[in-house]
Amino acid sequence: MTLFGTGVLKGLIVTLKNFATSYFRKPDNGGIFTVQYPEERAKEIESFRNFPFLVYDGTPEKIRCVACGICERECPPKCIHIVMETEAGTGKPAKRPAVFEIDYGLCMNCGMCEDVCPFDSIYMDHAFEVTASDRTQELVRPKETLLKSNDYFLKIRPGTATPVDQKRRAAEEKKKTAQAAATPPKTNP
Numbered sequence: 062m063t064l065f066g067t068g069v070l071k072g073l074i075v076t077l078k079n080f081a082t083s084y085f086r087k088p089d090n091g092g093i094f095t096v097q098y099p100e101e102r103a104k105e106i107e108s109f110r111n112f113p114f115l116v117y118d119g120t121p122e123k124i125r126c127v128a129c130g131i132c133e134r135e136c137p138p139k140c141i142h143i144v145m146e147t148e149a150g151t152g153k154p155a156k157r158p159a160v161f162e163i164d165y166g167l168c169m170n171c172g173m174c175e176d177v178c179p180f181d182s183i184y185m186d187h188a189f190e191v192t193a194s195d196r197t198q199e200l201v202r203p204k205e206t207l208l209k210s211n212d213y214f215l216k217i218r219p220g221t222a223t224p225v226d227q228k229r230r231a232a233e234e235k236k237k238t239a240q241a242a243a244t245p246p247k248t249n250p
């Protein structure tokens with residue numbers, strides 16, 4: 062037989078226990094969660110996401126984005142704006158963005174752009190200290206400020222970036238092998 066009210070008592074005991082121990086534990090180990098920001102900072106979990114950034118390999122010229130426009134089409138509030146670069150002389154599409162802007166004032170941090178990008182180019186960032194005095198101009202972030210290295214990506218989100226790297230290396234190897242197989246062997250004159 063269960064005594065009337067024991068559930069409430071058990072709940073209160075848990076609350077009291079957590080209240081008392083929270084004073085002696087660290088924030089990331091069940092202690093008081095409040096930290097004295099900005100002097101102190103709470104530890105960010107890897108899956109934390111804020112605004113998107115663009116990944117490059119090595120140097121910013123090696124931007125992964127090919128300006129396909131998929132993320133621009135799929136972004137629910139339509140806050141991405143892309144213009145593809147054209148090759149000087151021929152005017153052909155250069156498969157890289159001349160303009161890539163995201164309006165942080167409209168972005169709702171949904172992560173859809175990351176999900177739909179087929180070129181491992183755009184990922185959600187941890188950076189959250191974004192301020193501006195004018196929300197119509199300063200929050201429209203140009204390509205130059207969105208670009209971040211793959212090393213940064215590996216540092217903040219190793220669980221996502223590492224398998225992406227492995228997949229890209231394997232695809233590169235496969236391409237090289239296929240190219241080598243398609244090249245006819247040299248014959249002596």
Ligand code: SF4
Nearest residue numbers: 136168169171172174
């Ligand atoms: S996170 Fe969502 S709202 Fe923000 S740019 Fe990506 S798709 Fe658009």
Ligand code: SF4
Nearest residue numbers: 126127129130132178
């Ligand atoms: S970030 Fe990805 S989906 Fe968006 S334009 Fe570049 S390659 Fe395409």
